[in-house]
Amino acid sequence: MTQPDGDQARWNRRYARGQAEHREPSSVLVGLDPQLRREGCALDLAGGSGRNALWLAERGLDVTLSDVSDVALGHARQLAKSRGVGLTTVQRDVVVAGVPAASDAQPLWDLIVCFNFIDRALYSRLPEHLQPGGQLLIAHPTVRNTERHARPSARFLLDEGELPTLVSGLQVLRCDEGWLDGEHHLALLLAVKSATEAPA
Numbered sequence: 001m002t003q004p005d006g007d008q009a010r011w012n013r014r015y016a017r018g019q020a021e022h023r024e025p026s027s028v029l030v031g032l033d034p035q036l037r038r039e040g041c042a043l044d045l046a047g048g049s050g051r052n053a054l055w056l057a058e059r060g061l062d063v064t065l066s067d068v069s070d071v072a073l074g075h076a077r078q079l080a081k082s083r084g085v086g087l088t089t090v091q092r093d094v095v096v097a098g099v100p101a102a103s104d105a106q107p108l109w110d111l112i113v114c115f116n117f118i119d120r121a122l123y124s125r126l127p128e129h130l131q132p133g134g135q136l137l138i139a140h141p142t143v144r145n146t147e148r149h150a151r152p153s154a155r156f157l158l159d160e161g162e163l164p165t166l167v168s169g170l171q172v173l174r175c176d177e178g179w180l181d182g183e184h185h186l187a188l189l190l191a192v193k194s195a196t197e198a199p200a
Contacts, residue, residue, distance in 0.1 A: 025055035040110025046117035050076030
């Protein structure tokens with residue numbers, strides 16, 4: 001059996017101790033319920049133990065949860081089983097391996113959500129993984145978050161006003177910054193790919 005790499009081992013330890021687990025979906029995600037798709041295939045990118053993925057699945061989406069931590073994914077599968085919710089899990093370091101495909105027949109997604117995970121280069125490539133009419137939702141703390149919280153440190157935070165500059169080619173439905181989701185200062189972007197654009 002191969003040993004987990006550095007990132008995987010670090011997150012596995014945190015999830016094994018229960019330090020990174022959240023049971024309830026993000027209040028930001030729940031607040032966007034009226035604007036989000038309710039059918040099709042959705043990807044929760046770097047979604048940990050599945051708090052957002054399970055909520056999306058319960059709304060009717062066919063959800064894949066991707067994370068570097070197999071321990072987190074194990075928790076998610078147990079929760080999905082206990083709640084009678086279908087959920088696909090993929091253990092993957094998306095920084096190294098890229099965004100997983102929705103399926104062999106149709107690799108593009110109808111919805112991609114990414115909460116509390118930052119990779120600027122990855123953000124810029126996410127639109128190419130969306131179906132025409134597909135939605136992208138990113139929420140991540142900004143540097144202003146350090147006014148109230150010591151973690152994450154500044155090197156893992158967005159600059160204020162930075163998020164909309166990292167994603168192009170989509171129609172912006174909502175773009176906000178503020179003290180949201182448990183009093184964290186978040187940048188939020190919800191955008192949609194033109195329905196008339198031909199798939200890549």
